[in-house]
Amino acid sequence: MKSAVETLNPTRVRLTVEVPFEELKPSLDAAYKKINQQVTVPGFRKGKVPARVIDQRFGRGAVLEEAVNDALPKLYQDAVNEGELSPLGQPEVDITELKDNELLAFTAEVDVRPSIEIPDYSGIEVTVDAVEVTDEDVEKSVEQLRERFASTTVVERPAAEGDVVKIDLEARVDGEVLEDGVAKGIDYTIGSGELLDGIDEAVTGLEAGGSATFTSELKGGSAAGREAEVKVDVTSVSARELPELDDDFAQLASEFDTLEELRADSRKRLERMKKYDQATQAQEKVLDELISLVEVPIPEKLLQDEINTRKHNLVNHQLAQLGMDLATYLKMQEKSEEEFETELKEQAEKGIRTQFILDELVSKEKLNVNQEELTEHLMRRAQSSGMSPDQFAQAVVEGGQVPMLVGEVARGKALAVVVEAAKVTDTNGETVSMEDEEDEESAETADASAETAGEPAEQGGEKSEG
Numbered sequence: 001m002k003s004a005v006e007t008l009n010p011t012r013v014r015l016t017v018e019v020p021f022e023e024l025k026p027s028l029d030a031a032y033k034k035i036n037q038q039v040t041v042p043g044f045r046k047g048k049v050p051a052r053v054i055d056q057r058f059g060r061g062a063v064l065e066e067a068v069n070d071a072l073p074k075l076y077q078d079a080v081n082e083g084e085l086s087p088l089g090q091p092e093v094d095i096t097e098l099k100d101n102e103l104l105a106f107t108a109e110v111d112v113r114p115s116i117e118i119p120d121y122s123g124i125e126v127t128v129d130a131v132e133v134t135d136e137d138v139e140k141s142v143e144q145l146r147e148r149f150a151s152t153t154v155v156e157r158p159a160a161e162g163d164v165v166k167i168d169l170e171a172r173v174d175g176e177v178l179e180d181g182v183a184k185g186i187d188y189t190i191g192s193g194e195l196l197d198g199i200d201e202a203v204t205g206l207e208a209g210g211s212a213t214f215t216s217e218l219k220g221g222s223a224a225g226r227e228a229e230v231k232v233d234v235t236s237v238s239a240r241e242l243p244e245l246d247d248d249f250a251q252l253a254s255e256f257d258t259l260e261e262l263r264a265d266s267r268k269r270l271e272r273m274k275k276y277d278q279a280t281q282a283q284e285k286v287l288d289e290l291i292s293l294v295e296v297p298i299p300e301k302l303l304q305d306e307i308n309t310r311k312h313n314l315v316n317h318q319l320a321q322l323g324m325d326l327a328t329y330l331k332m333q334e335k336s337e338e339e340f341e342t343e344l345k346e347q348a349e350k351g352i353r354t355q356f357i358l359d360e361l362v363s364k365e366k367l368n369v370n371q372e373e374l375t376e377h378l379m380r381r382a383q384s385s386g387m388s389p390d391q392f393a394q395a396v397v398e399g400g401q402v403p404m405l406v407g408e409v410a411r412g413k414a415l416a417v418v419v420e421a422a423k424v425t426d427t428n429g430e431t432v433s434m435e436d437e438e439d440e441e442s443a444e445t446a447d448a449s450a451e452t453a454g455e456p457a458e459q460g461g462e463k464s465e466g
Helices: 021-038 051-058 060-082 135-148 199-203 247-253 260-294 300-320 326-333 338-363 369-387 389-398 400-419 440-451
Strands: 002-009 011-021 089-101 103-112 125-128 151-154 166-171 178-191 211-217 227-241 423-426
Touching: 002 060, 011 021, 011 060, 021 051, 021 103, 051 060, 060 089, 060 423, 089 300, 125 260, 135 247, 135 260, 178 227, 199 211, 199 227, 247 260, 247 400, 260 338, 260 400, 260 423, 300 326, 300 338, 326 338, 338 400, 338 423, 369 389, 389 400
Parallel strands: 125 423
Antiparallel strands: 002 011, 011 103, 089 103, 151 227, 166 178, 166 227, 211 227
């Protein structure tokens, strides 16, 4: 077999392949055998029809077509390997010549991973929020905990802000009660903003047995985004009573004996959360700076496939679960379809650039993924998916997605290398050391940043290398 590679542009090549006919013999034999199992010829046992009879009865052309279809995938892959190419997606194959007993020639055009030069990234500098936990932050945290231990007592008076009302709701659109617009026995805290706009004003001042009607835009369900007339019936009013902030509360709400110990623990937790947020912010900013340094040509078909995939996931999964269509979503976001499409394209482009750059860094830095790292990543992904680790692992293996997970971990490690080399300063002018962040949290943020890139290359059928 002879093959040649022609570069059509930085992300697309044309392979020209010539195959001597003798190399097709295994596929020809397989074609005759397959046809033999499918046809019945009087005078011959099934599967024992001679090749010359098959040629006479069904035509040599049918055999050649079957043989070529059988041989093409391996011939194409051999040409890809010979050309040391990294294809993205499926090729467009055109058979240019087929001479019986002489020659098979074909061309294959395919998108390829572009050649990327990674510049010196040690000069990247970013500024992140300082880790500061104020007394007010601590008190707010303790107050939220206190809210969880509030008790309620039914009262015989008009409802006021902070009270818990038990209500029944009925929503009408164009005078018709919606099938999914009726709810009974809902506990609602006035002022929480957790239900419909306008409900606080409607129920404030009502006693048990009182009713009110108000107009509100529905946030979900079959009529999401539409104006509805909502009738609310109050069946009971309860006052909320908060426990005293003292040592008894600390013992009730935590494993600590004193309120001061509870406050100290709240401060530590808030510091950990802010350090996590700081690490995430550093990685996102460093990644943006890295992307700005590297020229990355993007295959048009890969970009369009990524845009279509992201749009499909949004419309058919995220919005569908909320009972919402794209038009309603755009209205709530106050975006035009053109603005949405522009944002979607920008996100897809960034995702593809990120993956290409980080994959090149994995190769350049010779980063490998060990079993422990893969297992930890799988556990985190399982937790975020709501599946057990065993269920998630089984789904990954059955779906052939292990290489994809390996790629995610490797890209996370590549990003961590760049972040460690960057100069990260907080808003107080203090240097933030990322070298000591090699714990589970930093690994999680690095993985998350790498996952944000999406998996555009794998969608084309390419397998990540680990």
